[in-house]
Amino acid sequence: MKKYSALLMGAALFAASLNLRPAINSVPPILDAICKELGISALVASLLTSIPVLCMGILPPLAVKLGQRFGIERIITWALAIIGAGTVLRFWANSAFILLITACIAGVGIAAASPLLSGFIKKHFHAKVPLMISLYTVAMAVGATIASGLSLPLQNALHTWKSSLGIWAILAAAALLIWGSLLFQIERPNGRAQASERIKLPWSDRKAWLFTLSFGLMAVLFYSITAWLPQIIQGLGYSKEYAGRIFTVFSVTQIPLGLLLPVLLGRIPSRLFWLLTGSAVMLTGFLMLLFSIQPWLAAILIGFGPGILFPLNLLLPIEAAGDANQAAAWSAMTQSVGYVLGALGPILFGWIHDLTGSYSLIVTGLIIVVLVMVLVQLGAVQRREPIYQSAG
Secondary structure, three states: OOHHHHHHHHHHHHHHHHOOOHHHHOOHHHHHHHHHHHOOOHHHHHHHHHHHHHHHHHOHHHHHHHHHHHOHHHHHHHHHHHHHHHHHHHHHOOOHHHHHHHHHHHHHHHHHHHHHHHHHHHHHOHHHHHHHHHHHHHHHHHHHHHHHHHHHHHHHHHOOHHHHHHOOHHHHHHHHHHHHHHHHHHHOOOOOOOOOOOOOOOOOOHHHHHHHHHHHHHHHHHHHHHHHHHHHHHHOOOOHHHHHHHHHHHHHHHHHHHHHHHHHHHHOOOHHHHHHHHHHHHHHHHHHHHOOOOHHHHHHHHHHHHHHHHHHHHHHHHHHOOOHHHHHHHHHHHHHHHHHHHHHHHHHHHHHHHHHOOOHHHHHHHHHHHHHHHHHHHHHOOOOOOOOOOOO
């Protein structure tokens, strides 16, 4: 791979990953304003987070088939266009129905891009998988952080939550320019992207199911806290502005951890060690939140969890795969079922809040999920290293 192409592919990976979270993370800080203007309940509001995640659970197998038929790079490019379309429509979201439709459209694009980016990494960066997974997750964390951190200020500056949500289409437009250039280079030699052989998802593989459950429980935690952390903080008696800052702290924490992951794995290669460490730190944060102890520190500890767990859960199926197509297939299965589970989290906890009016029950439920996840991690990962010989 030529140096110029490698740099372009790295930039394309970063730009695409940057678009995987703003459509979701821009909503929670201004959820109160949305609910008040549109007159929707907590359960309906939770769908704004759950619908994209549910799409990410249902559509990856289809995305893999399309990627194998038309080329991974081409489908990722189309996925970015769909994300941009769903986001820009939020400028005209005058009803709950329209807003939910935009969540569905953006979710379709996110669902198509997510598993194929794993295949893209395996295909073009086979010897540097942990490093590129780090770039992938850091870009997602950056996208999530700027969306959550600027959502409320943009609402105040633009005088409407619609513009605050729709403005993130700019990121998709920028990514499309990069991917258009990359697609031109890849397709230029023979006029079209090279199709790949068909590979089935590993539905009968026990290890794949353990990876899937580990990813799914992590997704339940991440998307539930993404949907409800600002409201939980406000329920403790803090202001909306303080809750928004705490939510930003939660997102920011994940960035340096993603950058450090290759270094951490270089010093202690054990995937299991870091999975259990991430879970333990996250559990500590939830316990602090349950007892109203220093919410800012609790947010940092909770953010430590996905900062470590998300890239590791992406890395495991890629390492288990033999090539780019298998990596996309294993990742599609992991993310398909995993994101369905993740989508149920915000809905379940929204229903619990509507029923009881209690945020402490949400936090208690999250603690239980962490404990179950630890048991799955112990079964999913071998205790002797190296786990896979293909770990670059």
